[in-house]
Amino acid sequence: MANGIIIIDKPAGWTSMDVCAKLRGILKTKKIGHAGTLDPMATGVLPVFVGRATRAVSFAEGGEKEYVAGLRLGLVTNTQDTEGETLTQSPVAVRREELEAVLPRFTGEISQIPPMFSAIKINGQKLYDLARQGKEVERKARAVTIFALEVVEQVSETDYILRIRCSKGTYVRTLCHDIGQALGCGGCMFSLRRTMAAGFTLDESVTLEQMQEGGEALLRPTDSLFRDRPDYRLKTEKQEERCRNGNPFFIRENLPEGEYRIYGREGEFLCLSRLQGDTMTSLKNFFGA
Structure with a gap:
């Protein structure tokens, strides 16, 4: 199943839901949502989330x-x-x-x-x-x-x-x-x-026509939404096991507190987490079905 983010340059006359309906047909998946509704007369940047990336919609709606x-x-x-x-x-x-x-x-x-x-x-x-x-x-x-x-x-x-x-x-x-x-x-x-x-600009957007031709290949990875946060790659099997089970895990490094993109030992983006002290707690998981 397709997973990721597509930044659509919404055409005039379309509702945001019209765009999602079109993309459901192009990508052959029902799990699609958008962040930040645009009225039909408006055009421009419409972030659309596909598959597991739909879990990130709430993080995209609140920004400038x-x-x-x-x-x-x-x-x-x-x-x-x-x-x-x-x-x-x-x-x-x-x-x-x-x-x-x-x-x-x-x-x-x-x-x-x-x-x-x-x-x-x-x-x-x-x-x-x-x-x-x-x-x-x-x-x-x-x-x-x-x-x-x-x-x-x-x-x-x-x-x-x-x-x-x-x-x-x-x-x-x-x-x-x-x-x-x-x-x-x-x-x-x-x-x-x-x-x-959501931090994405017109330069990063594609048209529906381009999406029709390029399809799933034009999807951005989910972690691109969180590119302003620092990344942390898990070091041990125990860390990864706890993370994948939804449990907090501990880190040994002296890192500043805040939100982090968490990656598995093999490089897979797993979740957005918050570090407090030496404890990393998941805010939203992006692995699994």
Whole structure:
């Protein structure tokens, strides 16, 4: 069975689940999941996990992400992007310098009210289901972090390209909406491309067409997700036996505490573990069926 990670450059018009369904057909396996959902209009980096690598999805979802987004000033929609219904349209007399001047207000830890057109559940119901029924419910503001925010290009009097580096849970279209509100003319998102997620970039991605041709050979090893952690190769038969049985094992080296990629004596990636003192404890195993 196929095991590993594939970084897909998601095409516009596809849901993240559409991509997984396509890959199930290409790889002839059902065990496929993705990290970090992209809306249909968005393109770019979508990490997809296959086989045993699906155990790593939770580790991939929480990291920083980077986007290149199109901000359109003067237009407010019910979805906060150009695919929604227009609510207001206003003349725009904002200069690039004025836009850049408000961006520091949206950098660092900020509060966002999730859009009604989102998959967040309130009382067991997804917000977008309620929104499609014409209903609006109160949503609690959520704290997110914007690590970097800059204007990359001015396309027209109303359209700008922004680069955003942000935490998990950030709604870029809400960011565009809120920037427009701060400028007094309204705004929404007209394009979105994710350029980095889970530490993987567009340069490491492949298209679905390339996947169709290359298949399983294009899968990355599961341990590539944890390449920022140091590695540790087991030294003794007893260490490996304890590790493979899910038990903590001891090390003799004086190593700094933290997370480690653990490899068997033959070089097989076994697990992600945490070292405390001289004891290595598994966080997630990636061997076996």
